[in-house]
Amino acid sequence: MTSTSAAVEDYLKAVYVLGEEERDADGRSRVVATTALARRLGVSPPSATNMLKKLDALGLIVHSRYRGAELTPAGRALALEVIRHHRLLETYLATALGVPWDEVHEEAEVLEHVLSEGLEDRIAAQLGDPTADPHGHPIPRRDGRVPDAGQSRLWDLPVGATATVARVPDSDARTLRYLDATGIRPGTEVRVVAVGPVDGPLFVTAIGSAEERCALSKVLAESIWVAR
Amino acid sequence: MTSTSAAVEDYLKAVYVLGEEERDADGRSRVVATTALARRLGVSPPSATNMLKKLDALGLIVHSRYRGAELTPAGRALALEVIRHHRLLETYLATALGVPWDEVHEEAEVLEHVLSEGLEDRIAAQLGDPTADPHGHPIPRRDGRVPDAGQSRLWDLPVGATATVARVPDSDARTLRYLDATGIRPGTEVRVVAVGPVDGPLFVTAIGSAEERCALSKVLAESIWVAR
DNA sequence: AAATATATTTAGTCGCGACTAAATTGCGGC
DNA sequence: GCCGCAATTTAGTCGCGACTAAATATATTT
Numbered sequence: 001m002t003s004t005s006a007a008v009e010d011y012l013k014a015v016y017v018l019g020e021e022e023r024d025a026d027g028r029s030r031v032v033a034t035t036a037l038a039r040r041l042g043v044s045p046p047s048a049t050n051m052l053k054k055l056d057a058l059g060l061i062v063h064s065r066y067r068g069a070e071l072t073p074a075g076r077a078l079a080l081e082v083i084r085h086h087r088l089l090e091t092y093l094a095t096a097l098g099v100p101w102d103e104v105h106e107e108a109e110v111l112e113h114v115l116s117e118g119l120e121d122r123i124a125a126q127l128g129d130p131t132a133d134p135h136g137h138p139i140p141r142r143d144g145r146v147p148d149a150g151q152s153r154l155w156d157l158p159v160g161a162t163a164t165v166a167r168v169p170d171s172d173a174r175t176l177r178y179l180d181a182t183g184i185r186p187g188t189e190v191r192v193v194a195v196g197p198v199d200g201p202l203f204v205t206a207i208g209s210a211e212e213r214c215a216l217s218k219v220l221a222e223s224i225w226v227a228r
Numbered sequence: 229m230t231s232t233s234a235a236v237e238d239y240l241k242a243v244y245v246l247g248e249e250e251r252d253a254d255g256r257s258r259v260v261a262t263t264a265l266a267r268r269l270g271v272s273p274p275s276a277t278n279m280l281k282k283l284d285a286l287g288l289i290v291h292s293r294y295r296g297a298e299l300t301p302a303g304r305a306l307a308l309e310v311i312r313h314h315r316l317l318e319t320y321l322a323t324a325l326g327v328p329w330d331e332v333h334e335e336a337e338v339l340e341h342v343l344s345e346g347l348e349d350r351i352a353a354q355l356g357d358p359t360a361d362p363h364g365h366p367i368p369r370r371d372g373r374v375p376d377a378g379q380s381r382l383w384d385l386p387v388g389a390t391a392t393v394a395r396v397p398d399s400d401a402r403t404l405r406y407l408d409a410t411g412i413r414p415g416t417e418v419r420v421v422a423v424g425p426v427d428g429p430l431f432v433t434a435i436g437s438a439e440e441r442c443a444l445s446k447v448l449a450e451s452i453w454v455a456r
Numbered sequence: 457a458a459a460t461a462t463a464t465t466t467a468g469t470c471g472c473g474a475c476t477a478a479a480t481t482g483c484g485g486c
Numbered sequence: 487g488c489c490g491c492a493a494t495t496t497a498g499t500c501g502c503g504a505c506t507a508a509a510t511a512t513a514t515t516t
Contacts (some may be wrong), residue, residue: 007503034464047504049465054503066464066511096324097350107347114338122325235473262494275474277495282473294481294494 006113008060009082011051014040015061015071016079031068080140085112085120087133087140090170092123094134101134101180102173135176136167136186136225152228154190155202155221162191162207163226175220182206182214184224234341236288237310239279242268243289243299244307259296308368313340313348315361315368318398320351322362329362329408330401363404364395364414364453380456382418383430383449390419390435391454403448410434410442412452 018032018040038048056063060075071079089108093099099107115123124130131147132138140146151166165188168179183206184190193213194203200218216224246260246268266276284291288303299307317336321327327335343351352358359375360366368374379394393416396407411434412418421441422431430449431441444452 005502035462043503044505045464046466046506050503053465093347097347097354099347099350103346107344110342110344111339114342116335116338118331119321119325119327119335122327126325233472263492271473272475273494274476274496278473281495 004078007051008055008058009078009113010041011037011048011055012060012071012075012079013082013086015069016076016083019071031064031070033068037069077144080144080146082112084140084142085115087137088120088123088127088130089115090133090135091127091130091139095127102176104134105170105173132167132186133170134186135170136165137170149227151225153222154192154204154216154224154226155200155218157192157226159192159195161228162189163228164189165224166227167225169220169223182212184214190226232306235279236283236286237306237341238269239265239276239283240288240299240303240307241310241314243297244304244311247299259292259298261296265297305372308372308374310340312368312370313343315365316348316351316355316358317343318361318363319355319358319367323355330404332362333398333401360395360414361398362414363398364393365398377455379453381450382420382432382444382452382454383446385420385454387420387423389456390417391456392417393452394455395453397448397451410440412442418454 014037015032018036019030034048034052035045037052038045041048052061052063052069055061055069055075059072060078061069061071063069086108089111090104093104093107094101130139138147149166152163154163154165157163165184165186167186168184169175179185184204189207190204191207192202192204196202200221201215202218202221203213203215205213242265243260246264247258262276262280263273265280266273269276280289280291280297283289283297283303287300288306289297289299291297314336317339318332321332321335322329358367366375377394380391382391382393385391393412393414395414396412397403407413412432417435418432419435420430420432424430427446429443429445431443433441
C-alpha cells in the first residue's frame with residue numbers, strides 16, 4: 001500500500017496532467033489516450049497499456065479497453081501528492097539553493113519520488129507554505145485541494161489586451177531560457193500586440209521593459225496562462 | 229558508464245565500509261566476505277554472490293571465488309562518491325532543514341542515489357565544504373581524499389584516560405538517541421572510568437555535564453572514535 | 457456500407473536484482 | 487591426513503517494467 005514505484009508515480013502524474021489539459025480544452029472529457037500517455041512518458045504504447053492494466057487492477061485508474069484511462073479518486077490523490085513534491089522541490093531548490101530557473105524541473109523530477117513526508121513538511125514550512133512554484137504552477141495542498149485563481153490561456157486573449165503572466169511551461173529548459181531572456185515570467189504584465197493569420201504566431205510585449213516584440217507559437221501561447 | 233543503479237552503489241558502499249573496518253582491526257586484509265556483505269545489505273548470500281560477479285565484470289571489484297571481494301580503484305572512487313553524497317546530505321538536512329540527528333541517516337540513504345553533481349556542489353558550497361557529517365564521519369573530498377585525523381577507538385582507551393569524541397555510529401536511530409541523551413556527541417570530552425571483566429561494558433562519563441556514568445557495550449565502544 | 461488508416465492491445469522476450477533449494481569448496485578439529 | 491561444518495556458489499525462478507512483432511478494434515474516407 002505504501003509502496004508506489006517511481007514508474008507508477010510517473011504514470012499517474014502524466015494521466016493527471018494530460019487529463020487536465022483535455023478538460024480545459026473542450027468540455028469535460030478527462031479521458032487520456034494510451035498513445036498520448038506513451039509519448040509523454042517516452043515509452044512504447046504497449047508498455048503504457050501494460051501499466052494501465054496494472055494501475056486499473058490497483059484501483060488507481062479506470063481503464064476502458066481501446067478507449068483510454070481516467071484517474072480514480074485514489075489515483076488522483078496520489079498524483080497530486082507527487083506533483084506537490086515536485087513543485088515544492090522546485091521552489092525549494094530555486095530559493096534555498098539558488099538552482100537556476102531552467103534546471104529545477106529536472107532535479108525535481110527525480111527527487112519527487114524519494115521525498116519523505118517528513119522532509120516535505122519541513123520544506124513546505126520553511127518556504128511558508130507556498131501556493132505556486134517558480135514557474136507559477138499551483139502547488140496542491142496536502143488535502144488535495146489545488147489553489148487555482150481563475151486564469152486563462154495567453155492564446156485566448158484578444159489583440160490589444162493586457163494581462164499578468166501567471167504560469168509558464170516548466171519542462172523544457174530551452175523554452176524557459178527564451179522566455180526569461182524576453183522578460184516573460186510569472187508576474188510580468190504583457191500586452192498582445194498582434195497575432196498571425198493561421199495558428200499564430202502571437203506577438204506580445206512585456207510592459208515596462210524594452211517593449212520588445214516577442215513572437216510565440218500557438219502551442220507555446222496555449223501553455224502560458226495569465227490572470228486578468 | 230554513467231549508469232550506476234542504486235543497488236550497485238549500495239554494494240560498493242558496503243564493500244568499502246566493511247573493508248575499512250577489516251583494515252583497522254587486524255593488519256591489512258580489506259577482503260570482504262560474501263556473507264558479511266549480504267548480512268549488512270539485508271540480502272541473501274546468493275544475491276550477494278551474483279552482484280559480486282557482476283561488479284567484477286564491470287571492473288569495480290576483484291572477486292576471488294570462495295575468498296571474498298575487494299574494491300578496485302574505480303570501485304573505490306565510486307563508493308567514495310556515494311559516501312560523499314550521503315554525508316553531505318546528512319549535514320545539509322541537519323543544518324539547513326533542522327532534521328533531527330537520529331533521522332538524517334535514513335533520509336540520506338535514499339537521497340544519496342539521486343543527488344546530481346550540480347546539487348552536490350551547491351550543497352557543499354553552502355555548507356562551506358565541511359569535512360565531517362553530524363556524527364563526525366569524514367566527508368570524502370571530490371578528488372577521493374578522505375580527511376582523517378589520527379583517531380582511535382574509544383574501546384582501546386585505558387581506564388582513567390580522557391579524550392574528545394570524534395565519531396559515533398550513524399545507522400541506528402535508537403543508539404543515537406541513547407548517546408544523545410547521555411551527552412555523548414562529537415566534540416564532548418569523556419573519561420573512561422571503568423571497564424567490565426570480559427568484553428565490557430565500558431563505563432564513561434561526559435566531562436562537564438552531570439558526570440553520570442554511562443555504560444557502553446564493547447561493540448558500541450568500538451564504533452565510537454575519539455581524538456586524544 | 458466497405459475499405460483503409462490509425463490506435464490499441466495481445467503475445468512473447470529481455471535485463472535487473474531479488475529469492476530458494478541444492479551443490480560445492482575450504483577450514484578447523486581430531 | 488581425513489571429516490564434518492560453515493561459507494560460498496550454482497541452478498533455476500519470480501516480479502517489475504521496459505521492448506518488438508503481430509493481431510484486433512475503432513475511426514475516417516469514399
